Structures are given as C-alpha cells and as structure tokens.
Amino acid sequence: MERTSSADGGRESLVDKAYREIRQRILDNVYPAGHRALEQEYADELGLSRTPVREALLKLQSEGLVEVMPRHGARVLPVSPDDMRDIYEMLTAIEPMAAELVARKKLPAADLKPLIDASRDMTAALKHDDLDAWASADERYHRLLIALAGNRLLAETVQGLWDRAHRARMVTLRLRPRPVNSTREHNAIVDAIRTGDAKEAARLYRHHRERGSSELLALLEKARISSL
Amino acid sequence: MERTSSADGGRESLVDKAYREIRQRILDNVYPAGHRALEQEYADELGLSRTPVREALLKLQSEGLVEVMPRHGARVLPVSPDDMRDIYEMLTAIEPMAAELVARKKLPAADLKPLIDASRDMTAALKHDDLDAWASADERYHRLLIALAGNRLLAETVQGLWDRAHRARMVTLRLRPRPVNSTREHNAIVDAIRTGDAKEAARLYRHHRERGSSELLALLEKARISSL
DNA sequence: GCGCACATTAACGTATACATTAACGCATCT
DNA sequence: AGATGCGTTAATGTATACGTTAATGTGCGC
Structure with a gap:
C-alpha cells in the first residue's frame, strides 16, 4: 500500500x-x-x-x-451558459454579503492592509498593462475579502462556486476588456469598507459583480461554449 | 447482497x-x-x-x-450559535435573491397559485391557532419560492442550509411568538412578487429573514444550545 | 433495413481481506 | 501523582473478490 x-x-x-x-x-x-x-x-x-x-x-x-x-x-461536465447564469446569480447574492460583513466589523487598518495592497497592486498592474499580475492581484483581493468576512460556510460556498466557474472564465480571460472598471470598483469597495459603510460596500460589490457577470456571460454566448 | x-x-x-x-x-x-x-x-x-x-x-x-x-x-456535530449565525447570514444573502428572481420572471398567475395558497393557508392556520398547520404551510411556502426561482444551485444550497439549521430550529419551535409578523411578511412578499416588483420582494424578504433570524438566535442563546 | 429476443460480458455496488499505524493500556521511573 | 516508554490491538484506508444486472452484440423474423 x-x-x-x-x-x-x-x-x-x-x-x-x-x-x-x-x-x-x-x-x-x-x-x-x-x-x-x-x-x-x-x-x-x-x-x-x-x-x-x-x-x-x-x-x-x-x-x-x-x-x-x-x-x-x-x-x-461542461459548463453551460445556464450553469454560469446560476453560478453568477449565487455569487451576486453572496459576495455582497461578504463585503457587508467585512465593513460592519470595522476592522483595524492592519487587518485590512493585505486587501488594500491587493487593490493597489491591481491599479499598478493596470498601469503597466500586465494582465497576469492584474489577475493574480484580483484573485488575492477576492480571496481576502471572503476570508475577512469570517463566515466559514460563506467562504466554502463561494470557493466552490469559483471552482465551478473556473473553466469558463479561463476561456474568456484574454477576451475581456482592459479591467479599468473592475479596478475602479475594487478601490471603491475597499474605501466603503474602510469607512465602515456596510450598505455602500454591499451595493458597490453587487454592481461590480453584476457588471462583470454580464460581460462574461455575453462573451460566453459569443464563444458558444455550450460544448465546453 | x-x-x-x-x-x-x-x-x-x-x-x-x-x-x-x-x-x-x-x-x-x-x-x-x-x-x-x-x-x-x-x-x-x-x-x-x-x-x-x-x-x-x-x-x-x-x-x-x-x-x-x-x-x-x-x-x-452540534449546531453552535456561531454555526447558526453563519447559516443565517448565508440565508439572508441567498433567499432574497430567490424572491427577486421569482418577481423578475413575472410568472403567470397559475404558476404562483401554489405559493399564494400556502400564504393563505398560513393566515388561516394563524386564525385557528394551529401551529402545526402553520409550520407545514410555512415550509411549503419556502420550498415553493426556492423552486420558482429556477436556479438549481440556489435551491440545493438553500436546502442544505435548512437541513443544517433543522435541529436548532426544532428546539425553539414551541418557544417562538405567535407567527403574526411572519404571516404578514409572507403575504407582503407574495404581493410584491405578483406585481413584479423585484427590488421590493427582495427587500421584504430580507427584512423577514433578518427579523426571524434575530428572534431565533436570541432564543438559542437563551436555551444555551452549545451542547446540542 | 428494422425491431425484438436472447446470450454474454463487464462495470459497479458491495462484501471481505489485508496492511498500516494511531490509540490505548500497562508498567516503570521520577 | 504525573510522565514516559513499550507492546498490543483494532480502526481505517486500501486492495481484491464476488454477485448483480445494465449494456452490448448477435441472430432471427418480418
């Protein structure tokens, strides 16, 4: 054995x-x-x-x-457009709750630093047109946010949803527009969290997720990934 | 075999x-x-x-x-108060999304009838002080709502969360106040859904869930179910 | 050619065997 | 009494065997 x-x-x-x-x-x-x-x-x-x-x-x-x-x-299993729609509906419901929970906690600056750093790194990567660095910082940002929410169930569920969506996202990675909007939104969410404005953090996050998922779903429709 | x-x-x-x-x-x-x-x-x-x-x-x-x-x-596994908090945070995020999805669909009256019936049955059960009938109609209402949302992931996730919370809920079943507020809220949610007001449906549902979970968490604290 | 019946096969669900090693019990030492 | 070391045991993870039966292939009749 x-x-x-x-x-x-x-x-x-x-x-x-x-x-x-x-x-x-x-x-x-x-x-x-x-x-x-x-x-x-x-x-x-x-x-x-x-x-x-x-x-x-x-x-x-x-x-x-x-x-x-x-x-x-x-x-x-393929990841059908319907699957992706389901996944994004769930993320649209859950992730803003994470932002809300983090903002409500009014965490000390030291705890928020990694999140702020990730956001800053995205801004820098965008300036240098380094898409890979941007994606890496993006992933860091989202992981940190979910972890800071302090709800294990939430973190596990969201991680599982990301995993399900992973393949479809990879197909579109190079097809998406420069992440100018994304980067701005990330920064705005961090600001709302720093000021402890839970409602605003949730609102901004939801908008971020909705815009992002619309783009992605449109690209998937175009790429016709029904066979993926 | x-x-x-x-x-x-x-x-x-x-x-x-x-x-x-x-x-x-x-x-x-x-x-x-x-x-x-x-x-x-x-x-x-x-x-x-x-x-x-x-x-x-x-x-x-x-x-x-x-x-x-x-x-x-x-x-x-016991269901600790922290577990319940996590579960209710998740339900608070996801269930209003279900209400929103249902309202957005503007379903024909025939599709909504079972939901309306369940809501009506709760009102009747409350009038007769029949708590068991009320609980049965309540369960029916929530199942229907989650199913009508048309997102399989959402339905499975919510069902799993309900299952996790089940034991703790049973402890408090006879300790809760008469479900006057609940019944009113259910009816209001159904009305918002019928008129296709997705935002209002989500807002009402969230309020319903938040009030319900506050009550339950307080009861659990009182019942000291850390050993459950 | 198509549909049906039958025989065969192998994939799976289950039961059992086996190897590893964590956990327990006991003895000894401080 | 508490800590440590050692030997034994059995719980688990894994491998293998076995019985059931779904799926496939073949032959026959229309």
Whole structure:
C-alpha cells in the first residue's frame, strides 16, 4: 500500500491524491468537458486501486465537476451558459454579503492592509498593462475579502462556486476588456469598507459583480461554449 | 447482497439507505449532537457492511451533519450559535435573491397559485391557532419560492442550509411568538412578487429573514444550545 | 433495413481481506 | 501523582473478490 508525503510533512491519502489529480486535470482541460472514463480507467491512469478513485469521483460529483453514471463512467461536465447564469446569480447574492460583513466589523487598518495592497497592486498592474499580475492581484483581493468576512460556510460556498466557474472564465480571460472598471470598483469597495459603510460596500460589490457577470456571460454566448 | 425496493419501484442503493437512515436519526435527535460511533458500529446497527456506510458518512460529513475522525468514528456535530449565525447570514444573502428572481420572471398567475395558497393557508392556520398547520404551510411556502426561482444551485444550497439549521430550529419551535409578523411578511412578499416588483420582494424578504433570524438566535442563546 | 429476443460480458455496488499505524493500556521511573 | 516508554490491538484506508444486472452484440423474423 502506497503512502505519499506532502510538502509540509503530512500524509496525503490516496483519495486525496486521486481527487487532487483528477480535479487538476479537469481545471487544466487535460480532461475536457465531455471526457468520460470508467472508474477502473481513471484508477489505471493514476496507478491506484478503484476504491479511492471512486471516493474521489463521488466528491468531484458533489462539487459539480463530473457526473458519475453507472456503467458509463464519470463524465466531465461542461459548463453551460445556464450553469454560469446560476453560478453568477449565487455569487451576486453572496459576495455582497461578504463585503457587508467585512465593513460592519470595522476592522483595524492592519487587518485590512493585505486587501488594500491587493487593490493597489491591481491599479499598478493596470498601469503597466500586465494582465497576469492584474489577475493574480484580483484573485488575492477576492480571496481576502471572503476570508475577512469570517463566515466559514460563506467562504466554502463561494470557493466552490469559483471552482465551478473556473473553466469558463479561463476561456474568456484574454477576451475581456482592459479591467479599468473592475479596478475602479475594487478601490471603491475597499474605501466603503474602510469607512465602515456596510450598505455602500454591499451595493458597490453587487454592481461590480453584476457588471462583470454580464460581460462574461455575453462573451460566453459569443464563444458558444455550450460544448465546453 | 441486499437490495431494497423503494415505494416508487426504483432501487435504493445501500449507500442511499445508510445515508437516509443516519441522516434521519440525526435530524430526529435519535443520534443527538456529540453522538459518536465507529463505521463498523453504524454498519452493525443498520445491518450493512462497512463500505456503503463509509460512503454515506462521508456524504453526511460534506453536508456538515457529522465529523469523521479517523479511529474515533463519526461524531454528530452540534449546531453552535456561531454555526447558526453563519447559516443565517448565508440565508439572508441567498433567499432574497430567490424572491427577486421569482418577481423578475413575472410568472403567470397559475404558476404562483401554489405559493399564494400556502400564504393563505398560513393566515388561516394563524386564525385557528394551529401551529402545526402553520409550520407545514410555512415550509411549503419556502420550498415553493426556492423552486420558482429556477436556479438549481440556489435551491440545493438553500436546502442544505435548512437541513443544517433543522435541529436548532426544532428546539425553539414551541418557544417562538405567535407567527403574526411572519404571516404578514409572507403575504407582503407574495404581493410584491405578483406585481413584479423585484427590488421590493427582495427587500421584504430580507427584512423577514433578518427579523426571524434575530428572534431565533436570541432564543438559542437563551436555551444555551452549545451542547446540542 | 428494422425491431425484438436472447446470450454474454463487464462495470459497479458491495462484501471481505489485508496492511498500516494511531490509540490505548500497562508498567516503570521520577 | 504525573510522565514516559513499550507492546498490543483494532480502526481505517486500501486492495481484491464476488454477485448483480445494465449494456452490448448477435441472430432471427418480418
């Protein structure tokens, strides 16, 4: 029986390994939408027995990345425009609540610094037309905001929604306009949070999310990703 | 190997049976918070082998009802006041979005009739001081609203949150004031939906949820359910 | 060619076996 | 009494075996 050591000295179970590997391959489009393989095939590919692979696939199914169909294996789910609409409706509901919770807490400046830094880094990246740096700072900003909200359920739910949307977002990454609006909105949200204006923070965030999702959904419609 | 036929002629897998049984026992407080048993113990109790029980427990863990701890079995999780706060923050974000989506759709009267009926049934139950009938109509109202929103992710997420909160709500069922405010709010929400006023529907729903969750959280604090 | 019946096969759900090792119990030392 | 070390045990994660049956392929009749 095989044990794999992870970088920090802990032990990664084979279920976790299978989950991580398969999930990564889906997110990287190594297994594109529609890809289908039997439990044993996935297991063969990973050099594991079927049992941990099965557990991993069931977990990935509960997260919406695959569909397990008896005798037909596990199929990588496409992300349809309807799926994306559902995901963005949920994000539009939840993320502003996160901004609201953060603003309501009136956190000390030291706690808000990483968020402010991320926002500033986005502004700088935009000035240098460095889209990759901008995306990296953007991700940081959103993660920090969700974490600062201090609601574990919320953070987990939002993370799961981001994961579901990931592939569709990657398709459009280079198709989106320069993130001038986004950057301005991020800064405005941070300002509202710093002044403890919860309502305004939520309003601004919602506007940010709605504008962003409209753009993305339009691009997806254009790119016709129904087969993704 | 055992197969169980369900009422509608389909076949219930042993995983599903284990999941359903254990979940029911948790929700009914047969397994109270803190109850702990090993995989094999649960399996013995259900007359199954360990494999399907393990899968069921992992699923229940992902839903927040149990915590699986290697060598210590699966423990039924209490619902702490912090948990409830997290859950209600999430519901406060998501449910008004559902009301908004329903109102925005401007559904035909026939589609809204079941919702209107549920609301009317609550009013009638209140007049007769029939709390059970009121609770039943209340549940119907909320389920219908979430379903009418037409977002599967939203419905699943909300259902999961309700399940998590279920036990705590049961503790307080007889402690809450007569649902006069609730009933009025339900009716107002339905009116906003009928007139297609999405903003107003969301605003009213949010107020409804906030008032309801404040009451419940206060009762839980009083009942000191930290041990539940 | 199409539809149906039947036989075969293998995928899956489940049960069981096995290896690892965390947890426990006990003895000893300070 | 508390801390430490050691040996034993059993709970879990994993591998493998087994029974069920859905899916597929083949043959036959119209």
